[in-house]
Amino acid sequence: KTRSYDWRVTQLKNMLRMMDEREAEIIAALRDDLSKHEFESCIYEIAMLKNSCKFALKELKHWMLPEKAKTPLTSFPSSAEIVSEPLGVVLIISAWNYPFLLSLDPVVGAIAAGNAVVLKPSEIAPVTSSLLFKLVGEYLDRSSIRVIEGTVPETTALLEQKWDCPVVVDSDTNLQVTAKRIIVGKWGCNSGQTCVAPDYIITTKDYASKLVDALKHDLEQFYGKNPLESEYMSRVVNSNHFSRLTRLLDEDKVSGKIVHGGERDEKTLKIAPTILLDVPRDSLIVNEEIFGPLLPIVIVDKVEDSLDFINSSGGKPLAAYLFTNNKKLKEQFVATVSAGGLVVNDIALHLAVHTLPFGGVGESGMGSYHGKFSFDAFSHKKAVLYRSFAGEAPLRYPPYSKGKLRLMKAIFAGSIFGIISALLGWSKA
């Protein structure tokens, strides 16, 4: 039943309806779990998911069509195609930082591909988890889509995946725009608790102070003089993560490097946007994934050195960013930096582009999704070959002979002349 086009469309339409009708509850749940501002919830979670559904609805008929494939001379006469079929019953485990989007976006792909689904949302975002249980039960087909809540030791797994997304800032760049985009990509997205948030910046000695000044200026514009009291900033998700982050800040070799921020409030679990300059390369903050509102800046002599730094940093990041006007540097960056995805002159925007695959490589993960890539991730692409009974070739069967070998070689080589001469007994084996 999950295979029919109508079933898939009904589920996706119901999901859209769910978001329209229950938006207020979703925003409230995200605020409870993460102090997420309505803006971030609407844009980074709800609107993105709506777009995902709409895109899938628009393209689904097209995705479900078999893809024709060419057939070689050696299998003439025949026709071939690739048929997408669902894998069966899939398990989706999602994270706590975008608990709504990261739970339902893969579900969109799984449903579009015709699978039955079990969703296990993160228990670290408990209010959203319960809400998902309730809403999925009400709006989606209970016989094929279920939500299971509960504790699974996944917190450690999240930390072990190094997603250190570096940002390289060249001195030849538009500083005003660069600073703004870095800020909104880092602190405007769940206070840095985003898999594609900039983890650290690499820039040259000379440019660093200019960059820090620009960041400070814009941070004040966005969050005011007392960011801990700003309603536009999300909080750290829970006290475990809060302790983890303060431990990174309080490490001896690092605490003296804070050039902005550093304030924290344990009661509200908020940490102010914090910038650190010229941190030692062996400090915890550079080597562990931050996933919070701390932004260290690593200094290099020449901007080209940053590419080596990224490639030798141990794991391939989920995303890597470069801000520059220099065409050659852009080309070098794209060709040599291996990451899940790259963005030049912006942060994280590639997530919203449905025609680009979103996923990691190496330590940052495997597989990709969004748009058609979601559909493909949850499909098996079945190869189908249609043959006719005509065109029987005795040379396929034993007993084998030198003549058959000659003819077969000619056919494989695709040479008409060779085939003719083999048939006439002219060519050598």
Add this chain to the structure above:
Amino acid sequence: MEETLAELRETFKSRRTRPVAWRKKQLNAILNLIHDNEDLIFKALYKDLGKHPTEAFRDEVGVVEKSVRDSLSCLEKWVAPKKRPLPLVFFPARGEVLPEPLGVVLIFSSWNFPIILALEPVIGAVSAGNAVVLKPSELAPACSKFLKETIPLYLDKQAIRVIDGGADVGEKLLNLKWDKIFFTGSPRVGRIVLTAAAKHLTPVTLELGGKCPAILDTISNSAEMKVAVKRIAGGKWTPHIGQACIAIDYVLVQEHCAPTLIELLKKSIREFYGENPKDFKSISRIVNKHHFERVHNLLKDPEVASSIVHGGSVDEEKLFIEPTILVNPPLDSEIMTEEIFGPLLPIITLKDIEESIEFINSRPKPLVIYAFTKDEAFKRKVLSETSSGGVTFNDAIIQFICDSLPFGGVGQSGFGRYHGKYSFDTFSHEKAVLYRNFFPEIGPRYPPWNAFKLLFIRLIYRYDYVGLLLLLLGLKRY
């Protein structure tokens, strides 16, 4: 082994394997390797498996050549970044997907087609620009030795190595961290590979096996029926006497067709191998004593033995088992629950051919389903109601050489795929790249947030350009 891996990592890091010229050089080297050593390869295959040169060419040497030539002619196209259209709201911006190599990859090949199953993945890995370690199967020692000695003479030693040995070597290799592991073999060992890879978060492609069924529908035209049965016989016995992951494992047929099927099969066996297959040069052997005993044991169950209608004789010394046909052995016997991988062909009769669908669905998903039928509605049913790696209608085995079709399994028969461009993709990471400009800057992206900014972005996400215009002109309420 750690040293080899470290050296290959250095080579990969030095970007030596990236230029298209290097990749083409390796591919041409493989072609030369095959051309220069064709006789040696035939000898090694005959020594390990009793394979006749024509079969060896058709299934191994010829396929390698074809694969290399296809890759050479398409490589530039595969390597090029693919532009991706972006919605207007992102203007000005450019999106593309850029394939890049994964790094150092480990390839395990199987013993039944020791040349093609080793070299085909190497072709993909090298086209994609990776460094490679190849571990051929020790059950085909002459071929393994050939690969170990010849590959370094043709391919770049700094980037491509062959490590031979038994299961202990395989285990040690699995403890190291690779950027990709490609495995061809049994589901049992596939599990071991996947478990080891999980520790390092290494992506894996598993090409496993399964019981590939052939459905034979009633075909009224007797000439076509003859062709169908000949192809079934060919699909069972000619790929290495049934020791192939895509060989037909068993046949499902309607009761009343069974006698005709059996007669025609016997005729085909006689045509292929003469009256005394044991003495025949065109017939392969079972690879070794262990597998000989395994296959022979399948016949020892008395209920199975009594279902034999043709063949059944064996010669332990020559590792020969006669092409054997059985009718309706018990469904819970080992011959019907385990992959046969040998020259025994059970025929299961059904009252109605449509029952074949339920029969197949109640068993693990196979690598291929073969269906011989002229009924278009039945074809559609088979396609949409069963799941398998692939489906081939009215023929067998030949889908292996269609490079434009992905070759791989699903469920128990494996995951991941290769051949042609799919080989290139399997060893690549498709990196998403987004290029943005500094202008124009959109104020509403940044805090402090307010209702105007919220509505602005909502409209952008909906691609509601008219709404946006109205908002900007102050004609929309927020």
